[in-house]
Amino acid sequence: MEDALDSDGTSNSSITDEEDVSPGLTQPILNSRHFITPGVSKLIFDAIKKKSIPLQERLCVLLFNEIDLALHLDYLTKEDYIIGFEDTGWSRNKNVADTALVFMLRSIYGNWKQPVAFAFHDSPLNQKTLVRFIKTIAKETKNAGLNLIAMICTHADHNVETVDMLLEESKSVVLEGQEVVPIFDPSSLLLSTRNALSEAPLTFKKDGVLKTAKWEHLVKAHEIDRELSNCLTKITKSHLAPDSLSFTKCIQTLSGTFAGFLSTVAGKTGATLPPAATETAELLFFLDRVFDSLNGTMAENAEKPLRGPIRATSPHSKIWSEAKETFKDMDGKGGSWFGKWLRTLDAFEAIKSKMLALGYEAFPARSFHLEPLQNCFDLINEQAGNTPMENRLTCKKFSIFYNRALKAKDMAACRATEPICEPDGLKFLVTIEDLS
Template identity: 25%
Template sequence: MVGYPGYQIVSCPFPLLDTNPSAATKLILGMFLTIKLAIYIVLLPSIRTLKDVLSKIPFDTGINPSILQYLKLQVQNMDELDNHCTLIFDEVSLGNGFQYDTVYQKTCGYEDLGSLGRTHNVANHALVFMVRGIRKSYKQVVAYYFTSDTVKTPHLKCLIVEIIKQIQSTGLQIVATVCDQGPTNRAALRELCAENRDKPSPFYFMCTRNALLRCKIEYDSKRYAKFEHIEAAFRLDQQKRTYRQMYKLKPEYFNFKDSFIKMKVKVAANQLSHTVAASIETFSALGLLPSESLHTAEFVHDVDNLFDSLNGTGTLFSDGKQFRCSLSEVSPHLEFWSKLLPKIKNWKLIDFGTSKDCTKQYHFVEGWQLTIRSVIYIWNNLRQKGLRYLSLRSLNQDPLENLFGQIRQHGISNSNPTCHQFVAALKTVVVNNLTVPLSKNQNCEDDNCTPLGDFCSFLLQQSAIDSNSSGSDDCDLTDLQCYSVEDNDNQGTTYVAGYILSKIKVPDCEICRRHLYSPDVQQNHLFVTFKEYDDK
């Protein structure tokens, strides 16, 4: 960027404008605020050039071979402890839509599980896998797939095993998998855990708050946590006061009819925070809340500390919160977890409507315990290899959530992309080394991960090598399936087939043309012949 302004001045074919400060200011503002003016004044590559560059970069469904080669090169220069990473995976919702991919000669929009094959089901989700470093903060997308609704458990299990094997072959060491608590994820990981000793590490903080909306949680004998105490404290704080105690909470945060609010981790973190617990204790001491609200405050304190203990980073704690730091031999994490685990095991959720125990309907109680035990297991493993500090934020799925946010904000608005639009946005973000700036309204904090190197340059070099070493472009059509069609249906089928061939880019291949085009007019061309317009 330092030499960019000078490059523009030297390369500009027009004489420089007046250097009057006000005129220069107007010019700069015009360049950034007026898109059309910026296109003509700033020397930028054309849209066609950008598309040509992106088309040379291979990025099909499944595990990307170019990324594996890239990871192998980067691992060669890594310290042994920096090789340890987590495998993160999650699904993102997509819109329905089909588009023919001229590069891979297939229609994009159907369910595609890479090595497991394609189906005729319409895809409406993308499943993305990413690796993230534990000691060294790096991240890299390694594979993506298109699924119909959600991926099936046997398929997900096969994909996880396949990806782990391929990633391990590069020299990286996967020590944990990170995902949400979806039923398919839990089932697949449960089966894998039955076959292996390693444990998954899901994320359950937001689910605890959501459970409080429908239930009261008995976390100790006859001690109940209720969300109504949090709402009551907020309403008291909203009354006419010079300064508010819970200034981070807003009225819209309590509108749970809005599903977007229920899914925001930031909202849940603010509602189950140390500040909220202290406010409840204050209002209870003043007689403005019942004494039983202190039980809710105690529960909120525990959950807030638990959240901090699993998301800390840095060697020293921050903002006065002792658990908001990395795990080490001298940090208070292990002692805190050993005391909290028995409490979580005894949590009971009582439904407000039926007053029945519905704990088994919620998986976050078991999930908290599994997460804590998993982190302890990972820590004991890595500590024996020489790791002194374990950044607990490296065990969450923020990088993948941020990736989805970058894809959704690709261009002006891409909130519900089709499969084709998703691939284009994903490729753009990945070749830019995952450094596209995030919107302030994202659901996750900045993950502070950096790219391993210049991935875009590597892909372009690899593409040039592949194009130079490629042989014949002849296609193998031995597996092409031909279907017999009734004579009456053949006329319409031939017309539709001709329309499709006119829209797609048929490669300059004699075999393809021989199979796709007819040299002579035949019986099934009657409708096409009669429908043709005269050349007048």
């Protein structure tokens, strides 16, 4: 990757143990495949400032997540530069990077998303550096005329610690004079719940009665369905693999449809699924309702109002209140994520209060997910190839694909062959034409 630039715009190619070389904003390197470099991109934020964006569509959230890289150094002949070391845009060191951390803005109401920063680092990125990224982006977002409402990340320990650090500083996360609500990605939380259930039984309470859900009930039910009914048309063997990284398959598995089949078959004469499988069905019904309440759109849904917009009078708050009581009593392997569910439900309640206070009658919960960023990761991984060692994603390849995405008008809407998430339907706000 190209060097970070000094404040006077000159290149600094030296690699030290840790050298701070700029305030965090990076300038472009012209006539290079690596046009956008590590750090917070001044070029992109300058282009956003020039955009005519309706007031409502200026409400946005900050997404950040990591993508794994292969340890590898490459010499860029044209730039006379070695790429593959840790690089935040304001500092480089001798550690070889194994991760790219990407920051993206997305509109709550508008049809746009926009990568605005990235860094190469040896995971996990230290909290001080992550906080610096967040604060710099918040400042540039405000200067560009956008209104930052929330920030969304996974519930990985280093992210939780960073959020807690920001909360410690101000009791609530206030960036550039704006209160920003931190949210742990609901899809990631659901995936952790699914994977924990696949490893060990999960206990929970319903109406004061202790219940137990077991993964083996889902596996057996799927076998019965394949032999007799074929009702679970979307469920394949890969859905029930012990570990999964697919959000789409996770949502399809922990669904009301699967729960209904479990309830119908469990304990029936001649069936091999025990009556206790109804307790597993109850957990699936519960998780399906909770996730619906955190994944709705602006489209009204009379049959399933939880999938519609969140309003002052919508049933979402009631579901969240009931769900918090259930999560408090839940017990299973690696159960630290139960507390993250509670924090996310509280965060959505805070978002609801904030949006109503701003004068908005309704908003879509789906705008507060990492999905748009994950879809970009899917596409980058697919372009790099993910099996032979020589085709693994490196810092050089990531840089090329990241820059290529901004050069193609339709790249944001492209879909990987086997995406982890559902399509988000968003376009990049800024393309290469806006940067020239």
